[in-house]
Amino acid sequence: MDDDVAPGERTARVFRRRLNELFARGRGGRPVTNREAAQWMTERGYSINEAYLSALRGGHRSSPSLRVVEGIAAFFHVSTGSLVDPEEDPDDRLRAALADEGVEQFALRAQGLSPENVRAIIEIVDRVRRLEHLPPVTPPVPDGDRG
Incomplete structure (x- = not known):
């Protein structure tokens, strides 16, 4: 990664890249939509909507709450750290x-x-x-x- 990038921006880039990778990989062998993910998370108490997920994926929003990160991690069955920690490889x-x-x-x-x-x-x-x-x-x- 670029050493001139601020730590918060580096984390935002890691989050956005890994989030988009998870959506591309999907769940149960098929890709999922923002709508499906938002609905699943909302039904389980993670307050998030399709538009906000889209903004996170597109980089228009870059500071999700910990609760939103937990919801995304729960939906994709990954650790929260794998979404935001540049040092953690989610596939290890x-x-x-x-x-x-x-x-x-x-x-x-x-x-x-x-x-x-x-x-x-x-x-x-x-x-x-x-x-x-x-x-x-x-x-x-x-x-x-x-x-």
Whole structure:
């Protein structure tokens, strides 16, 4: 990044870039709209509207409240830090998991499944982890903030 950029501007740029990457990547294997994201967040107590999301994504607004950042993180199932911290790489956890033998093959087979079936498989994997006395996988956001 450019050393002449003010720290607040650097954070705003990181936030905008990562927010747009998340929208492009989507949820459940398909891109999402500002309207879908805003509706999901509003239904869960994160006060945000489609126009404000659009302004954040376009760089017209650059200082969202912590509550808005938490809502966005909850919607995309990422940590708040991955949205704003230039030092945190949001894909580090994924890369580490994919390096584990078999995980990549497992993920490839799950591609294209319905969200309901993916959740069912996650529940099965969680049960197997308990049987093998492995620690639970910690989600990046609290369960109460998930959809």
